[in-house]
Amino acid sequence: MNISKKLMLIVILTTAEVSITVYSAFEIAKGAKFHQLNFLHLKYVHQLTKSVKKIENNIPIDINTIESDILLIRQQPIGCIEEINFLNHAIMKAINTDHTLTICENDIEIANETLLSLDRYRKGELSREAFLLNLNTSLNGFNKNSEMFEEPIRKTVSFVLMTLIPLVLIISFFNIIFISYLSRTISSSIRNLTLLLSSKPDSTINLDDELDIKTSGELKALVIAARQRIKNDLLNIENSIELKEIINSQTASLQQANDELAQFAYRASHDLKSPLSGAKSLANFVIEDIKAGETEEASRNALVIYQQMEKLETLVVDILLLAKAEIGNEDRDVIDFNQLIIDMKERLTWLMKDNPCTLETTINLSVPVKSEKARFAQIIENLISNGLKYYDRDKDAPYVHFDISNEQEQLIITVTDNGIGIPEKHQSEVFDMFKRFHAETSNGSGLGMALVKKHVEYLNGEISLHSTNTGTTFEIIIPMDKLI
Amino acid sequence: MKKIKPPILIVDDNEVDRYILKRLIKEAKLELTIFEKKDGQEALEFLENYEANRKEHPDGFPPILIFLDINMPRVNGIQFLEEFSKLRKMIEISSCVVMMFSSSEREEEKKIIMGHDFVKGYLVKGTFQAADLKEKVLAVIGQHLDSI
Numbered sequence A: 001m002n003i004s005k006k007l008m009l010i011v012i013l014t015t016a017e018v019s020i021t022v023y024s025a026f027e028i029a030k031g032a033k034f035h036q037l038n039f040l041h042l043k044y045v046h047q048l049t050k051s052v053k054k055i056e057n058n059i060p061i062d063i064n065t066i067e068s069d070i071l072l073i074r075q076q077p078i079g080c081i082e083e084i085n086f087l088n089h090a091i092m093k094a095i096n097t098d099h100t101l102t103i104c105e106n107d108i109e110i111a112n113e114t115l116l117s118l119d120r121y122r123k124g125e126l127s128r129e130a131f132l133l134n135l136n137t138s139l140n141g142f143n144k145n146s147e148m149f150e151e152p153i154r155k156t157v158s159f160v161l162m163t164l165i166p167l168v169l170i171i172s173f174f175n176i177i178f179i180s181y182l183s184r185t186i187s188s189s190i191r192n193l194t195l196l197l198s199s200k201p202d203s204t205i206n207l208d209d210e211l212d213i214k215t216s217g218e219l220k221a222l223v224i225a226a227r228q229r230i231k232n233d234l235l236n237i238e239n240s241i242e243l244k245e246i247i248n249s250q251t252a253s254l255q256q257a258n259d260e261l262a263q264f265a266y267r268a269s270h271d272l273k274s275p276l277s278g279a280k281s282l283a284n285f286v287i288e289d290i291k292a293g294e295t296e297e298a299s300r301n302a303l304v305i306y307q308q309m310e311k312l313e314t315l316v317v318d319i320l321l322l323a324k325a326e327i328g329n330e331d332r333d334v335i336d337f338n339q340l341i342i343d344m345k346e347r348l349t350w351l352m353k354d355n356p357c358t359l360e361t362t363i364n365l366s367v368p369v370k371s372e373k374a375r376f377a378q379i380i381e382n383l384i385s386n387g388l389k390y391y392d393r394d395k396d397a398p399y400v401h402f403d404i405s406n407e408q409e410q411l412i413i414t415v416t417d418n419g420i421g422i423p424e425k426h427q428s429e430v431f432d433m434f435k436r437f438h439a440e441t442s443n444g445s446g447l448g449m450a451l452v453k454k455h456v457e458y459l460n461g462e463i464s465l466h467s468t469n470t471g472t473t474f475e476i477i478i479p480m481d482k483l484i
Numbered sequence B: 001m002k003k004i005k006p007p008i009l010i011v012d013d014n015e016v017d018r019y020i021l022k023r024l025i026k027e028a029k030l031e032l033t034i035f036e037k038k039d040g041q042e043a044l045e046f047l048e049n050y051e052a053n054r055k056e057h058p059d060g061f062p063p064i065l066i067f068l069d070i071n072m073p074r075v076n077g078i079q080f081l082e083e084f085s086k087l088r089k090m091i092e093i094s095s096c097v098v099m100m101f102s103s104s105e106r107e108e109e110k111k112i113i114m115g116h117d118f119v120k121g122y123l124v125k126g127t128f129q130a131a132d133l134k135e136k137v138l139a140v141i142g143q144h145l146d147s148i
Helices: A003-056 A061-082 A086-094 A099-124 A127-198 A209-212 A217-291 A295-325 A337-347 A373-389 A424-429 A448-458 B015-027 B040-048 B048-056 B077-090 B107-114 B130-145
Strands: A360-364 A399-407 A410-417 A464-466 A470-477 B007-011 B034-037 B067-068 B096-103 B120-122
Touching: A003 A061, A003 A127, A003 A217, A061 A099, A061 A410, A086 A099, A099 A127, A099 B096, A127 A209, A127 A217, A209 A217, A217 A295, A217 B015, A295 A373, A295 A448, A295 B015, A295 B040, A337 A360, A337 A373, A337 B107, A373 A399, A373 A410, A373 A448, A373 A470, A373 B015, A424 A464, A448 A464, B007 B015, B007 B040, B015 B130, B034 B040, B040 B048, B067 B130, B077 B096, B077 B107, B096 B130, B107 B120, B120 B130
Parallel strands: A360 A399, B007 B034, B007 B067, B067 B096, B096 B120
Antiparallel strands: A399 A410, A410 A470, A464 A470
């Protein structure tokens, strides 16, 4: 049984108890009323007796007083019959006191007959003696009825007292016990739930099942609603934590990108400015030298200006390439690596002309590689030109070896040299922008390896380097699935 | 008496910039012995090799002024200043001061650089003429050039 039904039962029981108590009080009051009616009946009978006595002593008959007395007498049994309702009647019948009604009716009848004989006397149809006789007979009847009336009323009232009061007591007693029982069951189910919820988590007990078994009705509904609410709240908290993490990581990566960009802008503008301001000063010198007739110095400086401009051009081209490396180009073709190497050698003529290194290239591909040619051209050219630039003057047979092959799902490019190597402390900075590690040969833009890394990353590949003073090896591994 | 040309050191990886500075010094008619190093690493090695250099250049070592670039490979200008401040405590080069010679003017870098009390000036490449150079150099090492 749920709590609201238990509470409703308590209300019904209490209402019944109160109703019966009130009813009993009314019934007892009604008994008193009957006694009062009988007292009034006797009083008016007494008045009538006095009037009759006066007539017998030859005092003239006051017919109106007699009539009003009779009417007052008759009013009492009428009142009595009106008071007795259906339930009273049933009780009276049950305890054999229902002749009270007969007494009342008889009294009314006597009164009516007396009024009739009074009427006849008034019209002169009845003699004074006969009227007096009738009145005395009636008085006798009235007195007798009053006498008889007392007994059944007393009996009825005492019956009501004897039955209803114990009944009220029994119901009250039952009510107290039953209400205590109900309130105990309500509080104990709440207590059990509280205990269950405040107990320490136990892996052997499934709280959901326990709650399902041990609760019912409104408590079950409450638990289900609370559980749902907590679940939703937890979900919201989890979601907001996840969102926060996403925002944090995105903010961090944006911050990093921003820092990189700021660094790039600074370095790029510095490296652009440097040859420009150099050329500016040199141009000034050229003017001065021409004025002074020092044409040799002037033409030497003009050449340097030209070289500065070339350097600037290289830098601008490299910056553009780097910017482009971030953007995908849809022109993907099968790459002819033999041709690519030939083209590259042509571009590196200036470097290879006086370079003692032997350049060996090995192309060993079992499947055609389809990709953006420019990316591979830039990767290979940068790695090879670095190998050629940083050869070791102390070694007899400097070399640069380039290998490209495919193995299962991977394209592998290695560039190995026996050059001067990269000092260990600088190896982590090799792919940073604008980094140059050798004072002797620093005519590059400092962007080459950063560009290589950008391309490799774009192709979902990885680049690693191994370098000691015996030489350097770069290895690039690119998954084939992007190259078919 | 033979005129002594006070020694100075130019540390810059850019050959053109070194040439420009040398030519401006010449135009300013500053009589100096000029050493050139291509980055901070080379410069530090040159200074650390104190005894040998002292023997090799009896009147021309150590330099009394260093023109120092910032952006250089291996050891850059800022790293050089760190090492140089340690070096000053160990060897007899405390009279040597530094004048920056760079195309960059980043405030945060400048703050670190000027924090060293032996850094006496900051020249921005391409923004000065021979006369400006002379004025600044004389302000720093004028006492060594009195004989001119």
